[in-house]
Amino acid sequence: MAYTEQEILSGLAEIVNEIVGVPASEVQPDKSFTDDLDVDSLSMVEVAMAAQDKFGVTIPDEEIKNLKTVGDAVGYIAKSS
Amino acid sequence: MSAPIKPGTGSAYARILGFGGYRPARVVTNEEICQNIDSSDEWIQARSGIVTRRWANDEETVQAMSVAAAGKALANSGVRADQIGAVIVATVSHLYQTPAIATSIAEELGAKGAAAFDISAACAGFCYGVGLADGMIRTGSAEHIIVIGVERLSDLTDHHDRSTAFLFADGAGAAVIGPSDEPGIGPVIWGSDGSRAGLISQEESWNQAFHAGGGAEWPHLRMEGNPVFRWAVWEMARVAEQALVAAGVSAAELDAFIPHQANMRITDAMVKALKLPESVRVARDIAHQGNTSAASVPLAIERMLETGEVKSGETALIIGFGAGLAYAAQVIRLP
Numbered sequence: 001m002a003y004t005e006q007e008i009l010s011g012l013a014e015i016v017n018e019i020v021g022v023p024a025s026e027v028q029p030d031k032s033f034t035d036d037l038d039v040d041s042l043s044m045v046e047v048a049m050a051a052q053d054k055f056g057v058t059i060p061d062e063e064i065k066n067l068k069t070v071g072d073a074v075g076y077i078a079k080s081s
Numbered sequence: 082m083s084a085p086i087k088p089g090t091g092s093a094y095a096r097i098l099g100f101g102g103y104r105p106a107r108v109v110t111n112e113e114i115c116q117n118i119d120s121s122d123e124w125i126q127a128r129s130g131i132v133t134r135r136w137a138n139d140e141e142t143v144q145a146m147s148v149a150a151a152g153k154a155l156a157n158s159g160v161r162a163d164q165i166g167a168v169i170v171a172t173v174s175h176l177y178q179t180p181a182i183a184t185s186i187a188e189e190l191g192a193k194g195a196a197a198f199d200i201s202a203a204c205a206g207f208c209y210g211v212g213l214a215d216g217m218i219r220t221g222s223a224e225h226i227i228v229i230g231v232e233r234l235s236d237l238t239d240h241h242d243r244s245t246a247f248l249f250a251d252g253a254g255a256a257v258i259g260p261s262d263e264p265g266i267g268p269v270i271w272g273s274d275g276s277r278a279g280l281i282s283q284e285e286s287w288n289q290a291f292h293a294g295g296g297a298e299w300p301h302l303r304m305e306g307n308p309v310f311r312w313a314v315w316e317m318a319r320v321a322e323q324a325l326v327a328a329g330v331s332a333a334e335l336d337a338f339i340p341h342q343a344n345m346r347i348t349d350a351m352v353k354a355l356k357l358p359e360s361v362r363v364a365r366d367i368a369h370q371g372n373t374s375a376a377s378v379p380l381a382i383e384r385m386l387e388t389g390e391v392k393s394g395e396t397a398l399i400i401g402f403g404a405g406l407a408y409a410a411q412v413i414r415l416p
Contacts, residue, residue: 040128042346045311061308 003055003081008074015050016070019043029071037070047073057081091221095214095258096265097416098160098225101153102383103146103253104370105137111247118243125247130345134250134371136235143175146253147186147231150379154227155190158257158416162191165257166223169213170199171206171375173404174233178287186229196223203281204341204403205271206230206375207254211399212269212409214258225259230375237283239301248344249302250371254379267328267412270320274406277312280305281404309406313347317402318354320410324398328412335361336395337385337415341402342367342377362390374403382415391415 003011013027020038033039039047044067048059051073057080059067067073110133111122125131137146147170155162168190170183183197202209207230214226234249258266281304290300317340325332338361340348345367352363366381373380378399385391393415400410 041307042128042310042350045307045314046350049311049315061311064307 003078005074005078008055008077009070011054012051012070012073015047015054019046019050027070029069029074031070032068033070051077055081089221091219092224092260093219094261094264095218096261096414097211098257098259099154099156099158099416100379100383100386101150101155101157101255102380103149104380105135105141105146105251107136107138108133109136114247117240118246120243120247128346129248130365130368131247131371132368135252137233137251141251143172143182143231143233144185144189146251147182147229147255148189150231150253150255151186151190151227151229154255154257158259160225160257160259163193164225165190165192165195165227167196167214167217167226168192169210169226169228171202171210171228171230172199172232173201173203173374174237175199176236190227192227202407202409203405204343204374204377205401205405205407205409207378208269208399208401208409208411209271209407211256211258211266211411211413212271215266215269218258218260225257227255227257229253229255230377230379232374232376234302234372234374237300237302242301244306245302245304248372250373252370252373252376252380254376254383256379265414267324267330269409269411270324270327271409273408277406280309280406310347312406313343313402314350314354317400317408318351320408321351321355321398321400324400324410324412330396330412332356332361333358334396335398337362337364337391337397339364339378339381339385339397339399341400342370342381343372343403386415
């Protein structure tokens with residue numbers, strides 16, 4: 001099933017909030033996971049795994065490191081779902 | 082002639098009779114680690130949960146630490162050394178190719194003539210050993226067995242590699258395993274994935290290191306942290322669940338979860354992935370011990386027994402996972 005970018009963004013915001021505790025409202029497309037949202041590389045793996053479950057996509061290891069911003073992740077999930 | 086061959090017969094069941102551990106005297110702080118890498122106490126704690134670790138000195142050899150841990154396990158089990166029929170040593174950091182260190186350990190312990198061999202299953206080594214010992218006791222290959230997990234990973238650590246220098250540490254843990262009237266060790270769920278053998282490995286062979294013609298480096302351990310994290314948490318959670326199912330124990334019936342002490346972040350994420358009830362006590366020995374590979378599970382159990390966090394007769398799920406990628410999990414009754 002395809003998700004809209006807005007649905008993906010709000011789903012990701014919930015995931016990031018749950019994993020690192022930053023408010024969901026701060027999870028915006030231009031935000032960098034590591035620099036703005038306190039998501040380190042291990043937390044990023046957790047975010048990717050939760051996103052896989054939530055959106056039914058596959059995010060390989062080599063793809064995770066390309067997802068620098070929330071917008072990158074939204075785009076990748078939208079393209080893959 | 083097809084002469085009939087009589088199969089071995091052992092005890093119907095096996096259980097762990099006692100644990101023992103040895104922790105090197107020297108405590109190494111994150112500040113000391115940061116003398117060699119560009120990092121901080123805060124970063125190391127956030128990344129791994131490690132506050133301090135222990136490193137062995139020259140006298141705390143693989144053999145000396147093993148004998149100390151096994152001696153304690155024997156004392157705690159009430160089994161005499163001369164009753165031991167086999168000594169299994171899990172290690173990747175005994176830096177002699179041959180002979181197996183297990184034979185010298187058996188001799189020094191007073192387990193004269195015991196079958197003795199080493200196994201190489203990295204961080205899964207102790208749980209592999211428990212699986213082997215369980216089968217050996219039930220088929221009559223030995224009545225009492227010592228399984229030792231021992232490492233001096235500080236010898237194989239690149240102390241200038243900021244992704245691993247703070248992780249690895251030294252120590253030994255041992256279990257005495259023997260016959261039982263009731264099942265005390267559940268079926269082992271184990272396996273490997275050689276397609277990902279490169280994720281955690283020695284960077285060069287000894288041969289390359291010493292004969293490459295200059296410039297070759299000591300063969301340090303290398304690890305790709307993020308793929309290992311993903312494998313360790315989500316794939317190992319499924320293995321842990323299979324071990325529970327195989328033993329017929331539900332998560333609600335479990336008293337303790339004692340995973341290989343690889344990284345506190347892995348333990349935390351596994352607990353989440355497994356949805357363990359809050360009643361399950363979780364081993365967090367890594368905070369002051371570091372990652373001791375094959376030694377970490379028995380060391381963590383020993384600490385939980387000594388502090389009273391778990392009690393004799395309780396049910397624990399143990400799982401080891403690491404280089405190989407090799408893994409093993411089983412449910413055990415605590416001695």
